[in-house]
Amino acid sequence: MLRIYNTLTRQKEEFQPLEPGIVKMYVCGPTVYAAAHIGHAMSVIVFDIIRRYLEYRGYTVRHVMNYTDVDDKIIQRANALGVDPFALAEAHIQEFRQHLVDLNVLPASANPRATRTMDKIQAMIQGLIDKGYAYVADNGDVYFRVTRVKQYGKLSGRRLEEMQAGARIEVGEKKEHPMDFALWKAAKAGEPAWDSPWGKGRPGWHIECSAMNLSELGEQIDIHGGGNDLIFPHHENEIAQSEAFTGKPFARYWVHNGMLQLGGEKMSKSLGNLVTIEEFLTKHGADTLRMLILNASYRAPITYSEESLHAAEAAVERLRAALRAAPDSAPGAATETLTALAAQAKATQEAFVAAMDDDFNTAGALAALFDLTRAINTARDAGATVRELLPAQMTLRTLTSVLGLRLNARKAADARLDDMVALLVEVRAQARQQKNWALSDFIRNRLKELGILLEDGKEGTTWRWE
Structure with a gap:
């Protein structure tokens, strides 16, 4: 019996998909504004392992991983480089796709993009407005009204009153409540924008994932995954807006991976303490x-x-x-x-x-x-x-x-290591012929310290990793 830790309930639960034999799993993908690092790789590898095991156990897995291809970070990075934000995002998407191949990550069933889901995003925002869960500010922004959701904070374990303490409304924002979050951002000069019933603008980050999820997997899913740095506010807000829109529980199991740490801190682009996937490989x-x-x-x-x-x-x-x-x-x-x-x-x-x-x-x-x-x-x-x-x-x-291990793909560096070990084995064989037992034992013992075992037989010496 498969049991999964559910962040929502904070306990392990027996896994029971909505539909017998079929698993609908959505995993938050990267925001493509710079070279991906191995922290991103960790998340995709974790959910690749989960998917592979579910399939090994006989489930058919519908696995969706999105690309966030319009976002504040992409726009800021593109402006700094003097390039088109769509071209920047596309270049990093193609780079990331190759990394997934190199890392032996199975292709997702679908890789939706925010820019290709605009109709669904706008329809969802309008639905939330119609139900009173969202409102249009006089500057053209659209915000989600968190006070309408009684259980807001149930995923992260935070209370709205505690969140409000210390929160503030920034200059230019037209929020009713400090914790209200943007569903639609009015157009600004030099930024990508789409026509909408509320004026030209672009979607907020949280609504993008909810709309892509709804478009690809429907109103309810089995597993929603991502890094634990997404629990709040991203996944908390996804729950609020998705359940407000559909009137149904969104995801049965919320699964979050830990962070890859370098120097005791989370590896991230903003901190600059990262190793890119390309550098690693x-x-x-x-x-x-x-x-x-x-x-x-x-x-x-x-x-x-x-x-x-x-x-x-x-x-x-x-x-x-x-x-x-x-x-x-x-x-x-x-x-x-x-x-x-x-x-x-x-x-x-x-x-x-x-x-x-x-x-x-x-x-x-x-x-x-x-x-x-x-x-x-x-x-x-x-x-x-x-x-x-x-x-x-x-x-x-x-x-x-x-588990997704290849085991048969040897890098050039591995081949050179093989040659070096073979050379040491040859030197040791000559030492044994000359009855230089001290040198022979020294080579054997030093190689053993490195995890390499020598095996002497009638036909010569072979070696293997311990």
Whole structure:
């Protein structure tokens, strides 16, 4: 039984989709005004893993991830660069799409854009006005009236009275209440604008997602996801306006990932403490970033450091090493060894499902996979043939693919590392021939400290990651 932590209720709940066998999942995508960083990658990878596991469990997943392609940040950035804001957004969308391919993220069922959903956005705003949940200010702005929503703050756990304390109405704003938020912003000189019943202008950020969601998935969805930095105000406001418009509960499960931290702070463009996806992929494989995320709870903050990257890379190599073929000269393993290997493959599959059913506990799932890698390596060392290892290796390959790990994509840097290790093995072999046992042991011990095990056999020395 799959259980998911629901931010709305602050507890794990049994997962029951609105329609049996079908999951409608909306995940907030990036605002495309600058190069995406690995904090953005973390969110898309988390929900890629969730989607992959739901599909492994037999669900058909309708997965929607939007692009916010008109926003204050895009306009400000375009003005600073002296470029067209639509051209800027389009360039970063195409760049991000390639990053998703590089990161082995499954394509979403749909990638709506705010600029292509304008009719639906305006229809939703008008509906909220007609119902008394929104009002048109005399300057052409349209605001949502938060005081009409009795449970405003139910997602974030904030009370309206507490939010109001310290809040203020900025100069030029025509709000009834300090916490009212913009649904439509009247046109300003030099900014993109669309015709509307309230005059030329553009939509606010929150209404864009609600309208795209409604357009692609309908009035109610199963999972709404995003980073936990979106809980307030973005997702809180989405709930308020969507439920006011439809009169129905919006999303059954609100799922939020933690932040990727660099130097103890959230990685963000505004703080400038970021590593872009492009920069990361020039130095590391996509599996390394995914493993960094898999090693922790998706709801917890993850520390990005050289130490955590090294641990992630070593973990990937352990899995990859377990998939290598047995030597052609393998004589075959004893019956009890093969029986133990088959039993471990079955136990691993059961433990994997049990862990993932517990709010996508990827760290627990990995622990089960490493139990299987040890069993595979033990069987190989005991002489198991390619055919004897294959069933357990297929189980390992299947389960790692559920987590989105490729394991077979080696970077050029990895190939150079292979060459360097092979050279050290060759030097050690010469030292052994010369009976220079001190040098031989030194090379073996130093490589072991780096996570590389040497195995001496009749036909020479082989190596693998520990």
